[in-house]
Amino acid sequence: MLNKKMFINGEWVDSLSGRTRKIINPYNSEGIAVVAEGNASDSKKAIAAARQAFDFGVWPTLTGSERGRFLSKIRDLILRDHEELAILESLDTGKTVEESRWDMDGIADVFKYYASLADENRGDIIDSPIPDTSSVVVREPVGVCGQISPWNYPLLQASWKMAPALAAGCTIVMKPSEITPLTTVKITELAEEAGFPPGVVNLVLGPGEGVGSELAESPDVDLISFTGGIETGKKIIQAASSNVKKIALELGGKNPNIVFSDADFDTALDFAMNAVFFHAGQICSAGARLMVEASIHDRFVSELQKRMEKIQLGNGFDANTQMGPLISEEHRSKIEDYVDLAKKEGATLVLGGRRPEAPELENGFFYLPTLFTGCTSQMRIIREESFGPVITVEKFEGEEEALRLANDTDHGLSAGFWTNDPARIERMSRKLRFGTVWVNDFNVYFAQAPWGGYKQSGMGRELGMTGLEEYCELKHVFQNFNTKPVNWFGN
Ligand SMILES: NC(=O)c1ccc[n+]([C@@H]2O[C@H](COP(=O)([O-])OP(=O)(O)OC[C@H]3O[C@@H](n4cnc5c(N)ncnc54)[C@H](O)[C@@H]3O)[C@@H](O)[C@H]2O)c1
Numbered sequence: 354m355l356n357k358k359m360f361i362n363g364e365w366v367d368s369l370s371g372r373t374r375k376i377i378n379p380y381n382s383e384g385i386a387v388v389a390e391g392n393a394s395d396s397k398k399a400i401a402a403a404r405q406a407f408d409f410g411v412w413p414t415l416t417g418s419e420r421g422r423f424l425s426k427i428r429d430l431i432l433r434d435h436e437e438l439a440i441l442e443s444l445d446t447g448k449t450v451e452e453s454r455w456d457m458d459g460i461a462d463v464f465k466y467y468a469s470l471a472d473e474n475r476g477d478i479i480d481s482p483i484p485d486t487s488s489v490v491v492r493e494p495v496g497v498c499g500q501i502s503p504w505n506y507p508l509l510q511a512s513w514k515m516a517p518a519l520a521a522g523c524t525i526v527m528k529p530s531e532i533t534p535l536t537t538v539k540i541t542e543l544a545e546e547a548g549f550p551p552g553v554v555n556l557v558l559g560p561g562e563g564v565g566s567e568l569a570e571s572p573d574v575d576l577i578s579f580t581g582g583i584e585t586g587k588k589i590i591q592a593a594s595s596n597v598k599k600i601a602l603e604l605g606g607k608n609p610n611i612v613f614s615d616a617d618f619d620t621a622l623d624f625a626m627n628a629v630f631f632h633a634g635q636i637c638s639a640g641a642r643l644m645v646e647a648s649i650h651d652r653f654v655s656e657l658q659k660r661m662e663k664i665q666l667g668n669g670f671d672a673n674t675q676m677g678p679l680i681s682e683e684h685r686s687k688i689e690d691y692v693d694l695a696k697k698e699g700a701t702l703v704l705g706g707r708r709p710e711a712p713e714l715e716n717g718f719f720y721l722p723t724l725f726t727g728c729t730s731q732m733r734i735i736r737e738e739s740f741g742p743v744i745t746v747e748k749f750e751g752e753e754e755a756l757r758l759a760n761d762t763d764h765g766l767s768a769g770f771w772t773n774d775p776a777r778i779e780r781m782s783r784k785l786r787f788g789t790v791w792v793n794d795f796n797v798y799f800a801q802a803p804w805g806g807y808k809q810s811g812m813g814r815e816l817g818m819t820g821l822e823e824y825c826e827l828k829h830v831f832q833n834f835n836t837k838p839v840n841w842f843g844n
């Protein structure tokens with residue numbers, strides 16, 4: 354069984370209380386690791402180390418090229434330990450190891466991308482409107498950054514914070530979800546191997562209350578970056594007000610997947626599955642809110658049901674497995690509550706809606722792929738993020754109704770639609786109120802393009818140039834080469 358600690362000021366340490374937490378594999382509930390379990394005092398210690406490293410250390414003074422070399426080194430180490438990272442991620446989350454391998458490819462790309470951006474440390478020269486003066490805008494690191502990540506994509510979400518923050522010259526204190534820390538521990542080991550100076554990369558482990566909340570509240574933290582649920586995001590906003598620290602929020606989604614009658618039927622059907630059933634639907638951008646134009650609705654639903662019935666549940670390390678378990682008993686109960694609610698609200702349960710009966714799955718947190726039809730936009734199953742293998746289907750007549758329904762939500766993370774009409778593509782792309790809009794595709798993301806949400810799905814963007822700027826302050830330096838007294842107040 355793995356035994357892992359926190360990493361503070363360049364040293365692996367136990368929690369100050371000596372407490373630990375057992376980490377389990379959601380496929381069979383077996384223990385896979387014991388990790389240090391911190392509290393607010395451990396976060397204070399890590400924040401102090403990051404503060405010292407930023408205020409008096411060499412890291413922020415390095416050139417972008419020098420910092421870029423450190424990020425390139427981490428990327429090389431990720432590629433070296435790619436399979437180990439994928440195995441750890443699947444042990445920790447239950448997702449199939451093939452999905453974890455994809456995640457690791459993307460994570461390596463994120464470090465490669467920000468290594469290159471660090472090298473292009475950009476500023477702007479302004480053509481000053483005032484004679485005999487100069488005007489430049491420089492980007493400087495924000496400072497000490499708290500970085501809190503969720504359990505569904507542990508290393509991917511941590512890397513979307515870690516890489517740009519380090520590229521910008523910040524120092525960081527990372528807190529993964531208390532139930533899926535293993536790959537964030539591993540990448541911290543890689544950062545140590547890459548030779549980051551003490552205090553630049555720090556890792557604290559433990560629950561949101563205490564360990565996480567201290568990062569959000571501390572006056573010695575300059576920016577808090579959080580990925581998680583909307584309700585927790587609201588707590589972060591409140592806590593961050595202590596010193597008006599910068600806030601970056603990546604929150605929940607309820608993502609319309611809209612199929613028009615002129616879509617390529619088989620492709621749209623294939624992607625209705627892909628949009629939801631990877632990682633058992635535990636995806637912020639899952640297309641669980643399926644909307645189908647009335648003229649093809651019944652055929653589409655019938656074909657979708659046939660495909661859903663064939664999904665193979667099992668161990669993420671078994672090549673035949675297509676969908677693993679949910680992350681925990683608690684989360685499965687949440688899904689079950691939503692299914693019960695949907696039935697009470699009048700939705701029609703077409704498939705699933707229960708746990709599997711296979712004896713080999715009884716020790717894991719499995720739930721059957723589930724399909725509801727007859728859903729309306731006022732139902733909670735439509736308005737709230739259920740975050741599991743549950744598809745709800747709404748029927749619509751025409752583009753105007755599709756747009757009205759899709760935008761009638763407090764969420765704004767992502768949306769996708771399927772059509773072959775170029776004019777409709779232009780109209781829908783512009784009018785959908787979501788941070789990412791996929792046209793004839795779903796759930797595509799990469800280092801070069803910004804990711805984030807409208808409305809309650811978040812604040813700011815990760816990835817892309819925007820993701821780096823999130824960790825920078827802008828400073829305007831104005832110089833007068835010919836200053837003369839103006840004598841406004843007399844001489
Ligand atoms: N927008 C995105 O890019 C994105 C990506 C992945 C997941 N998510 C969202 O994350 C959620 C699932 O993740 P989760 O269940 O881990 O979310 P969560 O909000 O329960 O927890 C997220 C993280 O916050 C910590 N935390 C909890 N309470 C805290 C507090 N009061 N102060 C500071 N930290 C606290 C947790 O320990 C964890 O590390 C879903 O809503 C999903 O949509 C969003």
Ligand SMILES: C[N+](C)(C)CC=O
Pocket residue numbers: 505506509635636637638798
């Ligand atoms: C990986 N991502 C951000 C697209 C979905 C996370 O839940």
